[in-house]
Amino acid sequence: xxxxxxxxxxxxxxxxxxxxxxxxxxxxxxxxxxxxxxxxxxxxxxxxxxxxxxxxxxxxxxxxxxxxxxxxxxxxxxxxxxxxxxxxxxxxxxxxxxxxxxxxxxxxxxxxxxxxxxxxxxxxxxxxxxxxxxxxxxxxxxxxxxxxxxxxxxxxxxxxxxxxxxxxxxxxxxxxxxxxxxxxxxxxxxxxxxxxxxxxxxxxxxxxxxxxxxxxxxxxxxxxxxxxxxxxxxxxxxxxxxxxxxxxxxxxxxxxxxxxxxxxxxxxxxxxxxxxxxxxxxxxxxxxxxxx
Amino acid sequence: xxxxxxxxxxxxxxxxxxxxxxxxxxxxxxxxxxxxxxxxxxxxxxxxxxxxxxxxxxxxxxxxxxxxxxxxxxxxxxxxxxxxxxxxxxxxxxxxxxxxxxxxxxxxxxxxxxxxxxxxxxxxxxxxxxxxxxxxxxxxxxxxxxxxxxxxxxxxxxxxxxxxxxxxxxxxxxxxxxxxxxxxxxxxxxxxxxxxxxxxxxxxxxxxxxxxxxxxxxxxxxxxxxxxxxxxxxxxxxxxxxxxxxxxxxxxx
Amino acid sequence: xxxxxxxxxxxxxxxxxxxxxxxxxxxxxxxxxxxxxxxxxxxxxxxxxxxxxxxxxxxxxxxxxxxxxxxxxxxxxxxxxxxxxxxxxxxxxxxxxxxxxxxxxxxxxxxxxxxxxxxxxxxxxxxxxxxxxxxxxxxxxxxxxxxxxxxxxxxxxxxxxxxxxxxxxxxxxxxxxxxxxxxxxxxxxxxxxxxxxxxxxxxxxxxxxxxxxxxxxxxxxxxxxxxxxxxxxxxxxxxxxxxxxxxxxxxxxxxxxxxxxxxxxxxxxxxxxxxxxxxxxxxxxxxxxxxxxxxxxxxxxxxxxxxxxxxxxxxxxxxxx
Numbered sequence: 101x102x103x104x105x106x107x108x109x110x111x112x113x114x115x116x117x118x119x120x121x122x123x124x125x126x127x128x129x130x131x132x133x134x135x136x137x138x139x140x141x142x143x144x145x146x147x148x149x150x151x152x153x154x155x156x157x158x159x160x161x162x163x164x165x166x167x168x169x170x171x172x173x174x175x176x177x178x179x180x181x182x183x184x185x186x187x188x189x190x191x192x193x194x195x196x197x198x199x200x201x202x203x204x205x206x207x208x209x210x211x212x213x214x215x216x217x218x219x220x221x222x223x224x225x226x227x228x229x230x231x232x233x234x235x236x237x238x239x240x241x242x243x244x245x246x247x248x249x250x251x252x253x254x255x256x257x258x259x260x261x262x263x264x265x266x267x268x269x270x271x272x273x274x275x276x277x278x279x280x281x282x283x284x285x286x287x288x289x290x291x292x293x294x295x296x297x298x299x300x301x302x303x304x305x306x307x308x309x310x311x312x313x314x315x316x317x318x319x320x321x322x323x324x325x326x327x328x329x330x331x332x333x334x335x336x337x338x339x340x341x342x343x344x345x346x347x348x349x350x351x352x353x354x355x356x357x358x359x360x361x362x363x364x365x366x367x368x369x370x371x372x373x374x375x376x377x378x379x380x381x382x383x384x385x386x387x388x389x390x391x392x
Numbered sequence: 393x394x395x396x397x398x399x400x401x402x403x404x405x406x407x408x409x410x411x412x413x414x415x416x417x418x419x420x421x422x423x424x425x426x427x428x429x430x431x432x433x434x435x436x437x438x439x440x441x442x443x444x445x446x447x448x449x450x451x452x453x454x455x456x457x458x459x460x461x462x463x464x465x466x467x468x469x470x471x472x473x474x475x476x477x478x479x480x481x482x483x484x485x486x487x488x489x490x491x492x493x494x495x496x497x498x499x500x501x502x503x504x505x506x507x508x509x510x511x512x513x514x515x516x517x518x519x520x521x522x523x524x525x526x527x528x529x530x531x532x533x534x535x536x537x538x539x540x541x542x543x544x545x546x547x548x549x550x551x552x553x554x555x556x557x558x559x560x561x562x563x564x565x566x567x568x569x570x571x572x573x574x575x576x577x578x579x580x581x582x583x584x585x586x587x588x589x590x591x592x593x594x595x596x597x598x599x600x601x602x603x604x605x606x607x608x609x610x611x612x613x614x615x616x617x618x619x620x621x622x623x624x625x626x627x628x629x630x631x632x633x634x635x636x637x638x639x640x641x642x643x644x645x
Numbered sequence: 646x647x648x649x650x651x652x653x654x655x656x657x658x659x660x661x662x663x664x665x666x667x668x669x670x671x672x673x674x675x676x677x678x679x680x681x682x683x684x685x686x687x688x689x690x691x692x693x694x695x696x697x698x699x700x701x702x703x704x705x706x707x708x709x710x711x712x713x714x715x716x717x718x719x720x721x722x723x724x725x726x727x728x729x730x731x732x733x734x735x736x737x738x739x740x741x742x743x744x745x746x747x748x749x750x751x752x753x754x755x756x757x758x759x760x761x762x763x764x765x766x767x768x769x770x771x772x773x774x775x776x777x778x779x780x781x782x783x784x785x786x787x788x789x790x791x792x793x794x795x796x797x798x799x800x801x802x803x804x805x806x807x808x809x810x811x812x813x814x815x816x817x818x819x820x821x822x823x824x825x826x827x828x829x830x831x832x833x834x835x836x837x838x839x840x841x842x843x844x845x846x847x848x849x850x851x852x853x854x855x856x857x858x859x860x861x862x863x864x865x866x867x868x869x870x871x872x873x874x875x876x877x878x879x880x881x882x883x884x885x886x887x888x889x890x891x892x893x894x895x896x897x898x899x900x901x902x903x904x905x906x907x908x909x910x911x912x913x914x915x916x917x918x919x920x921x922x923x924x925x926x927x928x929x930x931x932x933x934x935x936x937x938x939x940x941x942x943x944x945x946x947x948x949x950x951x952x953x954x955x956x957x958x959x960x961x962x963x964x965x966x
């Protein structure tokens with residue numbers, strides 16, 4: 101019974117991780133860059149939710165559009181005026197630049213809001229559905245659901261809209277996309293902005309289950325990168341698979357071995373899978389090669 | 393009876409369901425210049441990739457002299473005397489022409505025991521042979537395409553191979569440059585080098601090959617001397633399509 | 646102005662200055678320079694791995710932490726002298742690199758970067774969890790050395806300096822021999838390197854292990870120098886990023902670049918700290934961004950080639966969309 105609870109927890113955690121991973125996976129697949137500031141944008145989204153809840157008493161769920169708007173704007177500016185300058189450079193440049201952005205955002209946030217832990221606790225925080233001895237917290241369930249919803253919407257966007265198709269084209273072959281008249285710089289800007297918006301949404305959701313602080317986001321960046329690698333680039337269903345895999349591995353690992361070994365398990369899983377299948381669980385082969 | 397340098401028996405390569413190479417059996421004798429032709433997608437470069445170890449054969453055996461190299465690693469194959477060039481010229485960036493060729497001299501067949509000094513002597517010889525001595529200190533990024541092709545050949549030669557694979561070296565060269573390349577290869581061959589030449593430029597192949605092998609859709613469809621091949625129906629059909637071949641037949645009849 | 650002759654003269658002057666510094670600099674600056682040397686070694690090690698061999702490792706701090714912890718455990722738990730601890734730390738790091746090199750070095754590009762980051766995070770976690778040996782998140786304290794403080798500082802100063810000179814000499818030697826050429830060939834085009842007869846897996850492991858050795862070595866010295874370490878401090882991603890930025894700032898793939906990068910970065914950091922303490926960290930973040938945009942090829946290129954505004958702008962345009 102406890103195992104079942106753990107499995108459910110693992111799947112829900114997996115859903116959360118997947119929502120966190122969405123934005124990072126998008127940027128990575130399209131721009132071939134790992135956005136280390138991803139966590140910072142999650143943090144921004146979380147703060148938007150916190151302040152709107154705290155000051156205007158708005159339910160966290162309804163703050164999501166606002167946090168997405170704020171992070172979209174931030175991402176748009178960041179990409180257009182900063183990141184677009186180094187996109188063609190080596191892998192390290194992107195890593196350092198976004199790392200610098202993360203440090204900058206986290207510390208500015210620290211200066212503005214102080215490092216105190218804040219929390220968002222709506223009335224339904226602790227409650228959940230009880231199914232035959234297994235507790236499924238409302239919030240976790242909602243998180244998972246919204247994560248899947250966002251994934252579905254992103255999929256729709258990428259496949260059914262003109263901009264989305266342009267983004268897909270750019271991801272598949274930059275030169276060919278340019279040849280058909282797609283402006284890469286603009287695509288990158290939109291992609292990054294959308295990615296940050298997704299991060300902001302994830303942040304709003306996370307604010308309900310974790311303490312909000314300037315440094316909260318870092319751990320999610322790494323998790324997102326981990327599951328993107330695991331699930332494989334170029335595949336959003338792969339992301340969900342990767343998220344579930346990590347979520348399950350962590351929860352079951354905590355139960356059977358020890359709670360303190362989350363990173364370890366994640367790492368072992370990553371290396372294991374990448375050696376057997378270098379393109380990730382569901383990744384497309386061409387993304388496994390570093391494009392230079 | 394001349395020594396057989398390279399032998400392939402029923403070599404196949406599958407990519408999923410697609411047979412890039414199908415049951416290829418071939419031989420290359422020491423001292424030959426063999427031309428490998430076939431329409432695009434026939435499997436020419438795939439064959440070279442399989443022989444040199446960058447791809448693994450799905451079935452079949454490949455033997456170099458007495459050694460079974462079917463599953464050998466690419467660097468081992470480079471060290472026992474097989475060198476190659478690439479369709480899209482590969483060179484080592486941020487280094488000079490001389491340094492590029494030096495790498496061939498340091499890691500190729502005779503590279504193991506060599507000191508840098510000894511290797512540089514070999515590099516000098518090779519650069520002289522291909523005519524790049526004056527440009528030895530130029531960074532590769534700043535060289536012209538024909539020069540880069542010559543450098544790639546030089547790099548391969550610095551490895552002191554017995555068997556040299558040249559993959560579409562003539563592409564993009566002017567007629568004069570092509571003549572110079574052909575003369576270079578003939579000279580190499582006179583000095584004992586065995587060469588496999590992949591080409592689309594018929595003049596180059598027919599001009600210097602002793603024997604020509606034709607691939608089409610992964611299969612070996614014809615083998616013979618250049619004159620035989622140029623008149624071979626199957627080859628004509630492969631390159632120009634069956635309708636043209638019929639027209640040709642009609643014209644000849 | 647920046648001809649070869651002047652370069653050698655400035656190196657000579659710099660060397661002389663650093664060797665005699667303990668005589669006229671205060672304790673604060675001696676410690677500052679010791680720190681610079683330490684990062685210089687790590688940046689140079691990273692440079693061998695990434696700048697010369699093209700391996701995008703994002704987890705090098707793991708060797709630093711392993712070196713530090715091994716030294717502490719040797720000294721505190723096993724009651725061995727410092728030298729034994731430091732050597733053990735370096736050896737352990739190297740063995741760790743060789744063993745883990747096999748699975749990890751097969752990953753490519755970004756996957757490798759994340760894999761190595763995962764390695765350092767996982768190791769941090771492991772070390773934190775093995776409380777019996779490592780005292781977990783509490784950290785380990787080493788006994789403070791008795792004696793004249795200035796002499797002690799000077800000893801550590803020269804130790805780090807010595808290690809830094811060693812790695813510089815190693816890099817110089819490497820760049821002129823077969824090893825260096827193999828690395829650069831691999832960085833440039835791994836497939837071409839393979840067919841030319843280079844066993845890329847073998848050479849990549851060598852680069853990885855050499856880096857591990859030196860990084861582990863300074864990790865061990867660091868532990869005894871600061872007399873206290875904890876997992877968060879010695880396995881911090883920030884250290885990896887500093888190594889990276891110093892290498893880029895100074896010039897990746899050059900011999901002295903990372904060292905210069907270490908000096909410049911630490912000085913700028915010091916300036917920021919003393920000028921605006923509150924926003925110091927935010928300023929560093931901004932610095933990272935500016936360096937990457939405006940100096941992608943590093944300082945060494947400014948020295949070896951004539952500096953001009955147009956070439957700077959051309960460089961920026963190259964990387965930009």
